[in-house]
Amino acid sequence: MDCNCVSDLLIPPVPALWTPGQLTRFAFPDWAYKPESSPGSRQIQLWHFILELLQKEEYHGVIAWQGDYGEFVIKDPDEVARLWGIRKCKPHMNYDKLSRALRYYYNKRILHKTKGKRFTYKFNFSKVVLVNYPILDMANSPFFLAQNHFNGGSTTPDCSPEAIQSLFPRLPDSGRGTSLFDRGTTAPGPEGDKLRLDAFPFLSSGAPCYSKPPSLLGPYPRNPPFDYPWGFNPYLPGAFSLNNCPKLPPGSLYPSQFYPNPLQSSLSQLPHPFSSLLPPGEAGGGERGAAGQTGGTNGTAGGQPVRLCLPPYPGSLSIGRTDIGAALGERVEANTPGTGVGLTLGAVGLGAGTVTGQQSPTERRGGGVKQDPESDSDLEITDLSDCSSDNENEHEFGIRKESSLASRSQILLDGKKGSVLPPISALPPPVSPHPLKSLIPLTPPPPSLPPSLSPAVALHDRHRETETLKMIHS
DNA sequence: TTCGGAACTC
DNA sequence: GAGTTCCGAA
Numbered sequence: 001m002d003c004n005c006v007s008d009l010l011i012p013p014v015p016a017l018w019t020p021g022q023l024t025r026f027a028f029p030d031w032a033y034k035p036e037s038s039p040g041s042r043q044i045q046l047w048h049f050i051l052e053l054l055q056k057e058e059y060h061g062v063i064a065w066q067g068d069y070g071e072f073v074i075k076d077p078d079e080v081a082r083l084w085g086i087r088k089c090k091p092h093m094n095y096d097k098l099s100r101a102l103r104y105y106y107n108k109r110i111l112h113k114t115k116g117k118r119f120t121y122k123f124n125f126s127k128v129v130l131v132n133y134p135i136l137d138m139a140n141s142p143f144f145l146a147q148n149h150f151n152g153g154s155t156t157p158d159c160s161p162e163a164i165q166s167l168f169p170r171l172p173d174s175g176r177g178t179s180l181f182d183r184g185t186t187a188p189g190p191e192g193d194k195l196r197l198d199a200f201p202f203l204s205s206g207a208p209c210y211s212k213p214p215s216l217l218g219p220y221p222r223n224p225p226f227d228y229p230w231g232f233n234p235y236l237p238g239a240f241s242l243n244n245c246p247k248l249p250p251g252s253l254y255p256s257q258f259y260p261n262p263l264q265s266s267l268s269q270l271p272h273p274f275s276s277l278l279p280p281g282e283a284g285g286g287e288r289g290a291a292g293q294t295g296g297t298n299g300t301a302g303g304q305p306v307r308l309c310l311p312p313y314p315g316s317l318s319i320g321r322t323d324i325g326a327a328l329g330e331r332v333e334a335n336t337p338g339t340g341v342g343l344t345l346g347a348v349g350l351g352a353g354t355v356t357g358q359q360s361p362t363e364r365r366g367g368g369v370k371q372d373p374e375s376d377s378d379l380e381i382t383d384l385s386d387c388s389s390d391n392e393n394e395h396e397f398g399i400r401k402e403s404s405l406a407s408r409s410q411i412l413l414d415g416k417k418g419s420v421l422p423p424i425s426a427l428p429p430p431v432s433p434h435p436l437k438s439l440i441p442l443t444p445p446p447p448s449l450p451p452s453l454s455p456a457v458a459l460h461d462r463h464r465e466t467e468t469l470k471m472i473h474s
Numbered sequence: 475t476t477c478g479g480a481a482c483t484c
Numbered sequence: 485g486a487g488t489t490c491c492g493a494a
Binding site for chain 1: 485486487488489490
Binding site for chain 2: 043106
């Protein structure tokens, strides 16, 4: 009898950038989570499954990103094995077998073990990328070589513009798409496939630019991995924001990415491919969006020069702010002259991990609450009653939905635990202060935009007023 | 706890 | 090919 337990399991792709409701610590390209990237969900590969779990907030108590970029820890090996067994209709799956399957990836260089850390593995995303999109020779890119543990990744990552550029042999010049490459309508063939930078949000993980990427979760330090001059802290909101990096409004505890509308409006200002981060129909949304689509003059309001606000990457990033910014700017400007781009923080995860005291898997086993029906991020674990053959213990497999909503409510609503949202100082650092992560124009928006629509604009105006007053006083 | 060989299934 | 299962070794 065929196993139908997961035959209908189709996990929708998730956006490359996370909304506040999708609190996660890393943003990986959506294809990395797509079950269709493997030959059918029924034959989902383990590493895809791992990514799925890692993606889902409700499983952060079971498996979660931790430590270096791409590194994850299996907090509950038995639970992960159980979920994997459910997925594969292998009721007798256990961690020993699961780990054997993970070890199977060692030789394939998709995973490797983090020595000295229990149940901790690390994705080799350069390999993963190659598996999915071999056209990107990332394995040979200095950008990724430095991250690659299999070629002596302890070397300082090469974050030079050339290294970064080596990842993107072709940059799009117009239009937007929904996949890794925009399929050029006028230029079929290799030149018609336009790489979407936004399909690689993980490039912004910071890992390639960090000798030691920021640690993320509970027991790990949350300070920036290195010191920044002038007290710059990339993990604070607005650290990369516009106009000499003014802070976000007081209520904005998180970078703009966590606010859908600001995100959209910000992205919509950007030239392609950054504007393509927005869903179709939204990229041009707002009064400032259209210019980005047309490669127009957005980002240069008032004729101000292009300015970039980049963190000074240490180590190999001797190029510092302006250099890499110029490199990026040049690339962007090649397509959209005069477009200013700035860099903002990567996604900050609020995850329900060790910080929030979420339910243990055992506790959640009794719950079975289907949470957030609107979310597309639920892992569809279905009954194994249809599982075939050796499922003599199939009664052990039930539908167990994790009630992450409850834990999320605790995070967000329980005043004792979080007071709506934890203070920014209590937040884990965002993972990716990398320039490619999210780019926001640094120049002020056109005056047509009511300040009420943009707290950042209001701040900017306030800042200008302050500057004016200072000038008057001086 | 981690590893890898070997046989095996699908 | 991609695991799964079993097992002994470190």
